[in-house]
Amino acid sequence: MRRWLFLSALALASAAHAAAGEGAPQRHAKPRGAAPAPAVPPPAPAPARPVLTLGEVLASSARFQPQILEAVAKVRSAEGKRLQAEGAFDTQVKAQAEGRLSGFYDGSYAGGTIERPIENWGGSYYGGYRISGGRFPIYEDERYTNVLGEIKAGAVLSLLRDRFIDDRRFNRGNAALDVDVAEAEKLITAISVQRRAVAAYNLWVAAGLRLKVYRELLDLARARQAGLERQVELGARPRIILTEQAQNILRRETLVARTEQELANAANTLSLFWRDANGQPQRPAPELLPDAFPTIPQPTGAARMALQGRPDLKTLDLRIAQATNRLELDRNQLKPRLDLKVEASQDLGPVGSGGRSRNGFESKVGLSFSVPLERRAAKGRIAATTAEIDGLERRRQTTREQIAAEIEGIAIDVRATERLALLAEEERARASEMARAEQRRFTEGASDFFLVNLREESAADAAVRQLDARFRNLVSNAELAAAAADLKALGLE
Numbered sequence: 001m002r003r004w005l006f007l008s009a010l011a012l013a014s015a016a017h018a019a020a021g022e023g024a025p026q027r028h029a030k031p032r033g034a035a036p037a038p039a040v041p042p043p044a045p046a047p048a049r050p051v052l053t054l055g056e057v058l059a060s061s062a063r064f065q066p067q068i069l070e071a072v073a074k075v076r077s078a079e080g081k082r083l084q085a086e087g088a089f090d091t092q093v094k095a096q097a098e099g100r101l102s103g104f105y106d107g108s109y110a111g112g113t114i115e116r117p118i119e120n121w122g123g124s125y126y127g128g129y130r131i132s133g134g135r136f137p138i139y140e141d142e143r144y145t146n147v148l149g150e151i152k153a154g155a156v157l158s159l160l161r162d163r164f165i166d167d168r169r170f171n172r173g174n175a176a177l178d179v180d181v182a183e184a185e186k187l188i189t190a191i192s193v194q195r196r197a198v199a200a201y202n203l204w205v206a207a208g209l210r211l212k213v214y215r216e217l218l219d220l221a222r223a224r225q226a227g228l229e230r231q232v233e234l235g236a237r238p239r240i241i242l243t244e245q246a247q248n249i250l251r252r253e254t255l256v257a258r259t260e261q262e263l264a265n266a267a268n269t270l271s272l273f274w275r276d277a278n279g280q281p282q283r284p285a286p287e288l289l290p291d292a293f294p295t296i297p298q299p300t301g302a303a304r305m306a307l308q309g310r311p312d313l314k315t316l317d318l319r320i321a322q323a324t325n326r327l328e329l330d331r332n333q334l335k336p337r338l339d340l341k342v343e344a345s346q347d348l349g350p351v352g353s354g355g356r357s358r359n360g361f362e363s364k365v366g367l368s369f370s371v372p373l374e375r376r377a378a379k380g381r382i383a384a385t386t387a388e389i390d391g392l393e394r395r396r397q398t399t400r401e402q403i404a405a406e407i408e409g410i411a412i413d414v415r416a417t418e419r420l421a422l423l424a425e426e427e428r429a430r431a432s433e434m435a436r437a438e439q440r441r442f443t444e445g446a447s448d449f450f451l452v453n454l455r456e457e458s459a460a461d462a463a464v465r466q467l468d469a470r471f472r473n474l475v476s477n478a479e480l481a482a483a484a485a486d487l488k489a490l491g492l493e
Contacts, residue, residue: 058491071186122158144354154343309485333378336371
Protein backbone atom coordinates (compact mmCIF):
# COMPACT_ATOMS: atom_id res chain seq x y z
CA MET A 1 0.00 0.00 0.00
CA ARG A 2 2.81 2.42 0.95
CA ARG A 3 4.72 1.55 -2.21
CA TRP A 4 1.60 2.30 -4.28
CA LEU A 5 1.20 5.67 -2.56
CA PHE A 6 4.84 6.50 -3.25
CA LEU A 7 4.51 5.63 -6.95
CA SER A 8 1.29 7.65 -7.16
CA ALA A 9 3.02 10.68 -5.68
CA LEU A 10 5.84 10.35 -8.22
CA ALA A 11 3.31 10.11 -11.06
CA LEU A 12 1.48 13.24 -9.88
CA ALA A 13 4.74 15.13 -9.63
CA SER A 14 5.70 14.07 -13.18
CA ALA A 15 2.31 15.16 -14.53
CA ALA A 16 2.59 18.55 -12.85
CA HIS A 17 6.06 19.01 -14.30
CA ALA A 18 4.77 18.12 -17.81
CA ALA A 19 1.87 20.54 -17.48
CA ALA A 20 4.24 23.28 -16.44
CA GLY A 21 6.31 22.49 -19.50
CA GLU A 22 3.30 22.74 -21.82
CA GLY A 23 2.30 26.09 -20.40
CA ALA A 24 5.74 27.53 -20.79
CA PRO A 25 6.23 30.07 -23.59
CA GLN A 26 7.61 28.52 -26.77
CA ARG A 27 10.74 29.81 -28.49
CA HIS A 28 9.83 31.11 -32.00
CA ALA A 29 12.11 31.14 -34.99
CA LYS A 30 13.77 34.42 -35.74
CA PRO A 31 11.99 36.20 -38.63
CA ARG A 32 13.89 36.93 -41.80
CA GLY A 33 15.55 40.26 -41.95
CA ALA A 34 15.53 40.71 -38.23
CA ALA A 35 18.53 42.41 -36.72
CA PRO A 36 20.99 39.99 -35.19
CA ALA A 37 21.00 39.82 -31.45
CA PRO A 38 23.91 41.57 -29.85
CA ALA A 39 26.76 39.23 -29.02
CA VAL A 40 27.01 38.52 -25.35
CA PRO A 41 30.64 38.36 -24.26
CA PRO A 42 31.54 35.17 -22.41
CA PRO A 43 31.91 35.54 -18.67
CA ALA A 44 35.39 36.29 -17.49
CA PRO A 45 37.10 33.24 -16.01
CA ALA A 46 37.22 33.21 -12.27
CA PRO A 47 40.67 34.03 -10.89
CA ALA A 48 42.61 30.95 -9.93
CA ARG A 49 42.78 30.51 -6.18
CA PRO A 50 46.24 30.46 -4.65
CA VAL A 51 47.55 27.00 -3.84
CA LEU A 52 50.74 25.76 -2.23
CA THR A 53 52.89 24.02 -4.83
CA LEU A 54 55.57 21.41 -4.38
CA GLY A 55 58.12 23.78 -5.93
CA GLU A 56 57.46 26.39 -3.24
CA VAL A 57 57.90 23.83 -0.49
CA LEU A 58 61.16 22.51 -1.96
CA ALA A 59 62.54 26.03 -2.46
CA SER A 60 61.67 26.99 1.12
CA SER A 61 63.15 23.78 2.48
CA ALA A 62 66.40 24.17 0.54
CA ARG A 63 66.79 27.72 1.84
CA PHE A 64 65.69 27.51 5.46
CA GLN A 65 65.66 23.88 6.66
CA PRO A 66 67.97 23.74 9.72
CA GLN A 67 69.63 20.45 8.75
CA ILE A 68 70.68 21.91 5.41
CA LEU A 69 71.87 25.12 7.08
CA GLU A 70 73.92 23.03 9.52
CA ALA A 71 75.57 21.25 6.58
CA VAL A 72 76.28 24.63 4.96
CA ALA A 73 77.94 25.77 8.19
CA LYS A 74 80.17 22.68 8.10
CA VAL A 75 81.24 23.65 4.58
CA ARG A 76 82.18 27.13 5.82
CA SER A 77 84.15 25.55 8.66
CA ALA A 78 86.06 23.37 6.19
CA GLU A 79 86.78 26.41 4.03
CA GLY A 80 88.16 28.20 7.09
CA LYS A 81 90.46 25.27 7.83
CA ARG A 82 91.64 25.28 4.23
CA LEU A 83 92.54 28.96 4.56
CA GLN A 84 94.36 28.10 7.77
CA ALA A 85 96.39 25.44 5.93
CA GLU A 86 97.28 28.01 3.27
CA GLY A 87 98.87 30.02 6.07
CA ALA A 88 101.86 27.67 6.02
CA PHE A 89 102.87 29.38 2.78
CA ASP A 90 102.52 32.93 4.10
CA THR A 91 105.44 35.29 3.70
CA GLN A 92 107.31 35.76 6.98
CA VAL A 93 108.88 39.06 7.95
CA LYS A 94 111.44 39.06 10.79
CA ALA A 95 113.34 41.97 12.30
CA GLN A 96 115.64 42.48 15.24
CA ALA A 97 117.72 45.26 16.74
CA GLU A 98 120.22 45.33 19.57
CA GLY A 99 122.38 48.00 21.21
CA ARG A 100 124.77 48.05 24.18
CA LEU A 101 124.04 50.52 26.97
CA SER A 102 127.30 49.92 28.87
CA GLY A 103 130.46 47.85 28.78
CA PHE A 104 133.73 47.80 26.90
CA TYR A 105 132.13 47.34 23.49
CA ASP A 106 129.68 49.83 22.01
CA GLY A 107 128.42 47.89 18.97
CA SER A 108 124.80 48.17 17.84
CA TYR A 109 122.98 46.06 15.28
CA ALA A 110 119.69 46.05 13.33
CA GLY A 111 118.41 43.79 10.57
CA GLY A 112 115.44 42.15 8.98
CA THR A 113 114.59 39.33 6.56
CA ILE A 114 111.66 38.36 4.35
CA GLU A 115 111.16 34.63 3.80
CA ARG A 116 108.72 33.02 1.35
CA PRO A 117 108.09 29.24 1.21
CA ILE A 118 108.33 27.62 -2.20
CA GLU A 119 104.89 26.09 -2.82
CA ASN A 120 105.77 23.46 -5.43
CA TRP A 121 109.24 22.58 -4.18
CA GLY A 122 110.26 21.88 -0.62
CA GLY A 123 112.22 24.79 0.83
CA SER A 124 112.07 28.56 0.74
CA TYR A 125 113.78 31.66 -0.57
CA TYR A 126 114.63 34.74 1.42
CA GLY A 127 116.15 38.18 1.30
CA GLY A 128 117.33 40.60 3.97
CA TYR A 129 119.21 43.67 5.02
CA ARG A 130 121.33 44.40 8.09
CA ILE A 131 123.48 47.23 9.35
CA SER A 132 125.79 47.63 12.32
CA GLY A 133 127.93 50.28 13.97
CA GLY A 134 130.61 50.38 16.68
CA ARG A 135 132.80 47.55 17.91
CA PHE A 136 131.80 43.93 18.71
CA PRO A 137 133.65 41.20 20.61
CA ILE A 138 135.26 38.49 18.54
CA TYR A 139 132.49 36.00 19.27
CA GLU A 140 130.06 38.46 17.55
CA ASP A 141 132.34 39.18 14.66
CA GLU A 142 129.67 38.16 12.08
CA ARG A 143 127.65 41.26 12.96
CA TYR A 144 130.07 43.67 11.32
CA THR A 145 128.89 45.31 8.11
CA ASN A 146 130.09 48.17 5.95
CA VAL A 147 128.89 51.66 6.74
CA LEU A 148 125.71 51.39 4.63
CA GLY A 149 124.95 47.83 5.66
CA GLU A 150 124.62 44.55 3.82
CA ILE A 151 121.96 43.04 1.54
CA LYS A 152 121.50 39.28 1.26
CA ALA A 153 119.42 36.84 -0.82
CA GLY A 154 119.29 33.07 -0.87
CA ALA A 155 117.27 29.89 -1.16
CA VAL A 156 117.05 26.49 0.53
CA LEU A 157 115.87 23.62 -1.69
CA SER A 158 114.93 20.04 -0.80
CA LEU A 159 116.40 17.59 -3.27
CA LEU A 160 115.13 14.24 -1.89
CA ARG A 161 112.82 14.22 1.12
CA ASP A 162 110.12 16.93 0.89
CA ARG A 163 110.87 17.43 -2.81
CA PHE A 164 107.37 16.54 -4.08
CA ILE A 165 105.37 16.51 -0.84
CA ASP A 166 105.82 17.69 2.72
CA ASP A 167 103.65 18.42 5.73
CA ARG A 168 102.67 21.85 4.46
CA ARG A 169 101.56 20.68 1.02
CA PHE A 170 99.84 17.61 2.46
CA ASN A 171 97.87 19.70 4.94
CA ARG A 172 96.86 22.14 2.24
CA GLY A 173 95.72 19.38 -0.12
CA ASN A 174 93.98 17.52 2.68
CA ALA A 175 92.12 20.68 3.72
CA ALA A 176 90.98 21.26 0.14
CA LEU A 177 89.66 17.71 -0.02
CA ASP A 178 87.90 18.27 3.32
CA VAL A 179 85.98 21.11 1.70
CA ASP A 180 84.90 18.77 -1.10
CA VAL A 181 83.90 16.15 1.49
CA ALA A 182 81.82 18.75 3.35
CA GLU A 183 80.16 19.76 0.08
CA ALA A 184 79.32 16.13 -0.68
CA GLU A 185 77.96 15.56 2.82
CA LYS A 186 75.90 18.73 2.49
CA LEU A 187 74.42 17.31 -0.70
CA ILE A 188 73.66 14.01 1.07
CA THR A 189 71.81 15.94 3.77
CA ALA A 190 69.97 18.13 1.25
CA ILE A 191 68.82 15.13 -0.80
CA SER A 192 67.54 13.39 2.33
CA VAL A 193 65.71 16.51 3.52
CA GLN A 194 64.16 17.22 0.12
CA ARG A 195 63.03 13.61 -0.24
CA ARG A 196 61.23 13.90 3.07
CA ALA A 197 59.80 17.26 2.01
CA VAL A 198 58.29 15.66 -1.12
CA ALA A 199 56.78 12.88 0.98
CA ALA A 200 55.37 15.36 3.53
CA TYR A 201 53.83 17.52 0.80
CA ASN A 202 52.20 14.57 -0.96
CA LEU A 203 50.95 13.22 2.36
CA TRP A 204 49.30 16.59 3.00
CA VAL A 205 47.75 16.65 -0.48
CA ALA A 206 46.56 13.04 -0.11
CA ALA A 207 44.92 13.86 3.22
CA GLY A 208 43.18 16.86 1.65
CA LEU A 209 41.91 14.89 -1.33
CA ARG A 210 40.77 12.08 0.96
CA LEU A 211 38.89 14.62 3.09
CA LYS A 212 37.21 15.95 -0.04
CA VAL A 213 35.98 12.44 -0.90
CA TYR A 214 34.54 11.88 2.58
CA ARG A 215 32.91 15.31 2.66
CA GLU A 216 31.20 14.63 -0.66
CA LEU A 217 30.04 11.31 0.76
CA LEU A 218 28.62 13.11 3.80
CA ASP A 219 26.96 15.74 1.60
CA LEU A 220 25.15 12.97 -0.30
CA ALA A 221 23.69 11.63 2.93
CA ARG A 222 22.65 15.06 4.18
CA ALA A 223 21.07 15.99 0.84
CA ARG A 224 18.97 12.84 1.04
CA GLN A 225 17.66 13.66 4.54
CA ALA A 226 14.76 15.96 3.54
CA GLY A 227 13.53 13.56 0.86
CA LEU A 228 13.54 10.65 3.27
CA GLU A 229 11.64 12.63 5.88
CA ARG A 230 9.03 13.59 3.28
CA GLN A 231 8.67 9.99 2.16
CA VAL A 232 8.27 8.81 5.74
CA GLU A 233 5.54 11.43 6.27
CA LEU A 234 3.77 10.22 3.13
CA GLY A 235 4.08 6.64 4.32
CA ALA A 236 6.28 5.60 1.39
CA ARG A 237 9.16 4.61 3.70
CA PRO A 238 9.19 3.08 7.18
CA ARG A 239 10.20 5.39 10.04
CA ILE A 240 13.12 3.15 10.96
CA ILE A 241 14.84 4.32 7.83
CA LEU A 242 15.41 7.72 9.48
CA THR A 243 17.27 5.97 12.28
CA GLU A 244 19.38 4.16 9.73
CA GLN A 245 19.95 7.47 7.92
CA ALA A 246 21.09 9.12 11.17
CA GLN A 247 23.46 6.23 11.81
CA ASN A 248 24.81 6.55 8.27
CA ILE A 249 25.40 10.30 8.69
CA LEU A 250 27.20 9.75 11.99
CA ARG A 251 29.45 7.13 10.40
CA ARG A 252 30.36 9.50 7.57
CA GLU A 253 30.87 12.41 9.98
CA THR A 254 33.30 10.17 11.86
CA LEU A 255 35.25 9.56 8.64
CA VAL A 256 35.35 13.31 7.99
CA ALA A 257 36.51 14.10 11.54
CA ARG A 258 39.20 11.43 11.41
CA THR A 259 40.48 12.67 8.06
CA GLU A 260 40.48 16.29 9.28
CA GLN A 261 42.77 15.13 12.07
CA GLU A 262 45.04 13.40 9.54
CA LEU A 263 45.11 16.60 7.46
CA ALA A 264 46.06 18.68 10.51
CA ASN A 265 48.87 16.25 11.38
CA ALA A 266 50.11 16.28 7.77
CA ALA A 267 50.10 20.10 7.78
CA ASN A 268 52.07 20.07 11.02
CA THR A 269 54.69 17.77 9.47
CA LEU A 270 54.83 19.88 6.32
CA SER A 271 55.56 23.00 8.40
CA LEU A 272 59.04 21.58 9.09
CA PHE A 273 59.84 22.15 5.41
CA TRP A 274 57.59 25.08 4.40
CA ARG A 275 58.87 28.15 6.24
CA ASP A 276 58.28 31.89 6.20
CA ALA A 277 60.77 34.60 5.23
CA ASN A 278 62.33 34.40 8.70
CA GLY A 279 62.83 30.64 8.47
CA GLN A 280 60.09 29.84 10.97
CA PRO A 281 57.77 26.85 10.37
CA GLN A 282 54.32 27.71 9.05
CA ARG A 283 51.35 25.40 8.75
CA PRO A 284 49.56 25.50 5.41
CA ALA A 285 45.84 26.26 5.63
CA PRO A 286 43.39 23.81 4.01
CA GLU A 287 42.49 26.56 1.52
CA LEU A 288 45.97 26.18 -0.01
CA LEU A 289 45.39 22.54 -0.97
CA PRO A 290 45.71 21.83 -4.70
CA ASP A 291 43.07 19.90 -6.61
CA ALA A 292 45.46 17.13 -7.66
CA PHE A 293 48.82 15.58 -6.89
CA PRO A 294 51.96 17.16 -8.39
CA THR A 295 53.92 15.53 -11.18
CA ILE A 296 57.35 14.12 -10.40
CA PRO A 297 59.15 13.12 -13.61
CA GLN A 298 61.12 9.92 -13.55
CA PRO A 299 64.87 10.39 -14.09
CA THR A 300 66.11 8.78 -17.27
CA GLY A 301 69.07 6.46 -16.96
CA ALA A 302 68.64 6.38 -13.18
CA ALA A 303 71.37 3.82 -12.51
CA ARG A 304 73.91 5.71 -14.63
CA MET A 305 73.00 9.02 -12.99
CA ALA A 306 73.27 7.47 -9.54
CA LEU A 307 76.75 6.09 -10.12
CA GLN A 308 77.92 9.43 -11.49
CA GLY A 309 76.18 11.81 -9.12
CA ARG A 310 75.75 9.99 -5.82
CA PRO A 311 77.51 12.11 -3.19
CA ASP A 312 78.16 9.12 -0.91
CA LEU A 313 80.29 7.55 -3.66
CA LYS A 314 82.04 10.88 -4.16
CA THR A 315 82.73 11.08 -0.43
CA LEU A 316 84.43 7.69 -0.51
CA ASP A 317 86.49 8.73 -3.55
CA LEU A 318 87.64 11.83 -1.67
CA ARG A 319 88.55 9.77 1.41
CA ILE A 320 90.58 7.44 -0.79
CA ALA A 321 92.33 10.47 -2.31
CA GLN A 322 93.18 11.78 1.17
CA ALA A 323 94.54 8.40 2.24
CA THR A 324 96.57 8.18 -0.97
CA ASN A 325 98.11 11.60 -0.25
CA ARG A 326 98.91 10.44 3.27
CA LEU A 327 100.59 7.35 1.81
CA GLU A 328 102.79 9.58 -0.37
CA LEU A 329 103.71 11.62 2.69
CA ASP A 330 104.61 8.44 4.59
CA ARG A 331 106.78 7.22 1.72
CA ASN A 332 108.43 10.62 1.69
CA GLN A 333 109.63 9.97 5.24
CA LEU A 334 111.64 6.96 4.03
CA LYS A 335 113.84 9.16 1.86
CA PRO A 336 117.07 10.71 3.16
CA ARG A 337 117.11 14.47 3.55
CA LEU A 338 119.39 16.30 1.13
CA ASP A 339 119.04 20.09 1.13
CA LEU A 340 120.81 22.60 -1.08
CA LYS A 341 121.45 26.11 0.15
CA VAL A 342 122.50 28.99 -2.10
CA GLU A 343 123.20 32.50 -0.78
CA ALA A 344 124.66 35.76 -2.06
CA SER A 345 125.41 38.97 -0.16
CA GLN A 346 126.80 42.44 -0.87
CA ASP A 347 128.09 45.02 1.62
CA LEU A 348 127.35 48.62 0.78
CA GLY A 349 129.29 51.84 1.32
CA PRO A 350 132.73 52.48 2.80
CA VAL A 351 134.49 49.81 4.80
CA GLY A 352 133.18 49.62 8.33
CA SER A 353 134.74 48.78 11.71
CA GLY A 354 135.02 45.12 10.78
CA GLY A 355 137.65 45.80 8.16
CA ARG A 356 137.93 45.15 4.47
CA SER A 357 137.12 41.44 4.85
CA ARG A 358 133.41 42.39 4.69
CA ASN A 359 133.81 44.38 1.49
CA GLY A 360 132.64 43.17 -1.96
CA PHE A 361 130.28 40.50 -3.30
CA GLU A 362 130.08 37.14 -1.54
CA SER A 363 128.31 33.91 -2.66
CA LYS A 364 127.97 30.55 -0.93
CA VAL A 365 126.58 27.12 -1.73
CA GLY A 366 126.11 24.22 0.66
CA LEU A 367 124.60 20.78 1.10
CA SER A 368 123.19 19.08 4.19
CA PHE A 369 122.38 15.39 4.45
CA SER A 370 120.63 13.24 7.05
CA VAL A 371 118.90 9.84 7.09
CA PRO A 372 117.28 7.73 9.84
CA LEU A 373 118.84 4.29 10.05
CA GLU A 374 115.83 2.15 10.94
CA ARG A 375 112.86 4.23 9.69
CA ARG A 376 110.37 2.02 11.52
CA ALA A 377 107.96 4.89 12.16
CA ALA A 378 107.56 5.60 8.44
CA LYS A 379 107.24 1.91 7.58
CA GLY A 380 104.52 1.44 10.19
CA ARG A 381 102.57 4.43 8.86
CA ILE A 382 102.87 3.09 5.32
CA ALA A 383 101.47 -0.29 6.34
CA ALA A 384 98.57 1.30 8.24
CA THR A 385 97.67 3.72 5.43
CA THR A 386 97.86 0.98 2.78
CA ALA A 387 95.40 -1.12 4.80
CA GLU A 388 93.12 1.92 5.20
CA ILE A 389 93.07 2.49 1.44
CA ASP A 390 92.23 -1.15 0.82
CA GLY A 391 89.37 -0.97 3.30
CA LEU A 392 87.99 2.20 1.69
CA GLU A 393 88.09 0.60 -1.75
CA ARG A 394 86.15 -2.43 -0.46
CA ARG A 395 83.60 -0.11 1.12
CA ARG A 396 83.25 1.77 -2.15
CA GLN A 397 82.64 -1.49 -4.01
CA THR A 398 79.96 -2.44 -1.48
CA THR A 399 78.32 0.99 -1.73
CA ARG A 400 78.33 0.87 -5.53
CA GLU A 401 76.68 -2.55 -5.56
CA GLN A 402 74.11 -1.46 -2.98
CA ILE A 403 73.26 1.62 -5.05
CA ALA A 404 72.67 -0.52 -8.14
CA ALA A 405 70.43 -2.89 -6.15
CA GLU A 406 68.62 0.04 -4.53
CA ILE A 407 67.93 1.68 -7.89
CA GLU A 408 66.61 -1.55 -9.34
CA GLY A 409 64.38 -2.15 -6.32
CA ILE A 410 62.93 1.37 -6.46
CA ALA A 411 62.38 1.03 -10.22
CA ILE A 412 60.40 -2.14 -9.54
CA ASP A 413 58.31 -0.24 -6.99
CA VAL A 414 57.71 2.59 -9.46
CA ARG A 415 56.47 0.24 -12.17
CA ALA A 416 54.32 -1.71 -9.70
CA THR A 417 52.74 1.40 -8.17
CA GLU A 418 52.04 2.81 -11.62
CA ARG A 419 50.13 -0.34 -12.55
CA LEU A 420 48.30 -0.38 -9.20
CA ALA A 421 47.36 3.29 -9.67
CA LEU A 422 45.88 2.53 -13.10
CA LEU A 423 43.92 -0.41 -11.72
CA ALA A 424 42.69 1.69 -8.81
CA GLU A 425 41.58 4.40 -11.25
CA GLU A 426 39.59 1.87 -13.24
CA GLU A 427 38.06 0.47 -10.05
CA ARG A 428 37.09 3.98 -8.92
CA ALA A 429 35.43 4.70 -12.26
CA ARG A 430 33.43 1.47 -12.11
CA ALA A 431 32.42 2.02 -8.49
CA SER A 432 31.31 5.60 -9.23
CA GLU A 433 29.26 4.41 -12.18
CA MET A 434 27.60 1.76 -10.00
CA ALA A 435 26.86 4.34 -7.29
CA ARG A 436 25.23 6.74 -9.76
CA ALA A 437 23.15 3.95 -11.23
CA GLU A 438 22.02 2.82 -7.79
CA GLN A 439 21.11 6.41 -6.88
CA ARG A 440 18.90 6.64 -9.98
CA ARG A 441 17.24 3.33 -9.12
CA PHE A 442 16.66 4.52 -5.56
CA THR A 443 15.08 7.74 -6.81
CA GLU A 444 12.81 5.69 -9.05
CA GLY A 445 11.90 3.40 -6.14
CA ALA A 446 13.61 0.36 -7.64
CA SER A 447 16.32 0.07 -4.95
CA ASP A 448 16.50 0.14 -1.19
CA PHE A 449 18.29 2.48 1.20
CA PHE A 450 20.86 -0.08 2.36
CA LEU A 451 22.05 -0.87 -1.17
CA VAL A 452 22.43 2.76 -2.25
CA ASN A 453 24.49 3.52 0.85
CA LEU A 454 26.63 0.48 0.17
CA ARG A 455 27.28 1.60 -3.42
CA GLU A 456 28.15 5.14 -2.35
CA GLU A 457 30.56 4.00 0.33
CA SER A 458 32.13 1.47 -2.04
CA ALA A 459 32.70 4.29 -4.53
CA ALA A 460 34.25 6.45 -1.81
CA ASP A 461 36.50 3.58 -0.71
CA ALA A 462 37.59 3.04 -4.32
CA ALA A 463 38.37 6.75 -4.65
CA VAL A 464 40.45 6.66 -1.46
CA ARG A 465 42.31 3.56 -2.65
CA GLN A 466 43.02 5.32 -5.92
CA LEU A 467 44.44 8.32 -4.00
CA ASP A 468 46.58 6.03 -1.85
CA ALA A 469 47.88 4.22 -4.92
CA ARG A 470 48.76 7.53 -6.56
CA PHE A 471 50.45 8.68 -3.35
CA ARG A 472 52.60 5.53 -3.19
CA ASN A 473 53.58 6.01 -6.81
CA LEU A 474 54.67 9.60 -6.13
CA VAL A 475 56.67 8.50 -3.09
CA SER A 476 58.40 5.84 -5.22
CA ASN A 477 59.23 8.45 -7.86
CA ALA A 478 60.66 10.74 -5.17
CA GLU A 479 62.74 7.87 -3.82
CA LEU A 480 64.03 7.18 -7.31
CA ALA A 481 64.92 10.85 -7.80
CA ALA A 482 66.80 10.83 -4.49
CA ALA A 483 68.61 7.58 -5.29
CA ALA A 484 69.62 8.90 -8.70
CA ALA A 485 70.68 12.27 -7.19
CA ASP A 486 68.28 14.09 -9.54
CA LEU A 487 68.86 17.54 -8.08
CA LYS A 488 66.42 19.30 -10.40
CA ALA A 489 63.51 17.07 -9.36
CA LEU A 490 64.38 17.71 -5.70
CA GLY A 491 64.51 21.49 -6.07
CA LEU A 492 68.28 21.73 -5.52
CA GLU A 493 69.11 23.31 -8.88
